[in-house]
Amino acid sequence: MTLTDSDRAHAGEHALQPPASGKVTLKDIADAVGVSISTASRALKGMPGISSEVRSRIQQAAERLNYAGTSQPGGVLTVLSDLHLAESATGEFMQAVQAGMEKRARELGLPMSMQLVNPAAMRQLDPDAATSGYLLFSMQHEDIVSLLHERGIPAVIVNGREPLMRLDAVAPANRTGGYLGARHLTQLGHTRILRLTHSPRPTIRDRMAGCVKAMLDAGLEDHDDLVVELEAMRTHLAYQAIKQRIEAQGSPDFTAILCCNDACAFGAIAALNEAGINVPGDVSVVGFDDIPTAALNSVPLTTIHVDAEDIGARSVNRLLERVRGQDHLATYTETAVSLVVRESTAPVRSNT
Structure with a gap:
């Protein structure tokens, strides 16, 4: 009989004991939960393709064994926006991006808050200790980009691009x-x-x-x-x-x-x-x-x-990598797009 990751996770719960050496490795976490090392690594890095149940068991095992490399952010992910989505002409698109962010945060067990910011007062933004990092929601005002970059605060521009590559960004192609x-x-x-x-x-x-x-x-x-x-x-x-x-x-x-x-x-x-x-x-x-x-x-x-939802989800993934200090190189991620032909286009009308 072939066991799924979920089956192995249930079967391995009894093994949550620190190793004799005292140093907990990724293999110890995988063995304790009953999954592969690859699955444990991907779950702890917040990567997709793993069920919420298995991810939760792996995270719990890591916490119980005090695995040093896998702690979740201590605070919340804060979404900064100067858009009132319900009033915006781009509301449908932005609501889908937001839904993608929220869904991914829930899958990872991360709290998320939304903060509307007056562009004229960007420099007065005062990041608090409760915030692990910021998602700049379809906004990239110079004041806020400079502030976050200068202070070294983890941040990702969602559905945008920062020409100087001071912050990470995720957008369609x-x-x-x-x-x-x-x-x-x-x-x-x-x-x-x-x-x-x-x-x-x-x-x-x-x-x-x-x-x-x-x-x-x-x-x-x-x-x-x-x-x-x-x-x-x-x-x-x-x-x-x-x-x-x-x-x-x-x-x-x-x-x-x-x-x-x-x-x-x-x-x-x-x-x-x-x-x-x-x-x-x-x-x-x-x-x-x-x-x-x-x-x-x-x-x-x-x-x-x-x-749109994928853009939101990928933005959360990238911010989580930033918060955990796994990658210090700013990246610009483009997601694939495609042409959808409907009824608003046709061959040009001949003048003859």
Whole structure:
């Protein structure tokens, strides 16, 4: 009969006695619980792929035997954010990222708190002893990044990128996503691709850089007049921008729109529909994020799929490594993205 890790964990509980040498090793923990050394190591490092029950038994064995290398953080993981998710146009995506963080923290038995911070008062942030480390939730204000870096406080930027690599960061492969979206449009024959962007965010700049690369690879020029800068990535601002452009031009001077996120794509489609412009017959639209409502829009949205929950979970894993001092080299982790083709894109309409 083949025993699972769970079976072996139950069978090995009686062995929770310190070794005669007095020095507890990883093998002692594995033998005490009845699992492989590899399983014990992965569980104590907070790695995925291990059931909560087995992880808990391994951690308890390590604590009872006073294994020096496996103590959990003494405090809580604090999520810093200046976003009110329920009010944000990116709410669905960010809520999924948050769900991923919370789920992973629960699996690891780690307490987590949320703290909203006024960007104007970032320098006054006073980390307390109860906090093991910080998750910067879709924010990377220079004041807070500098503060955490200078004090050596463990922190990970969630869904962002720190250009100077002073802090760890986890984000989707934004440049790849931008490339995939634009390549899809060029393969459909589009040469006049309007880009709705929000340059203050490095991740959005990466998306647009990927878009430009795809256009150049297709032999197209990068026209500045086809770039629209939005004050924020919100549906109503994208709607206003497209509405004003159509009114100013009299008719669209583009055949496709590549948007910085799905929320902006919804606004762009609404403005086009209001002007009597068919999507995708006259103009194709591509979003980014693949939030749940993307498939339910009046015109189901072609977009770039991002596993938001995975980003949250990986951010917690990385912060835990930082807190435990296992790795002092700052890393930037990108998660894979993919193109999801729905009904908002079509081949460019022939003029003949």
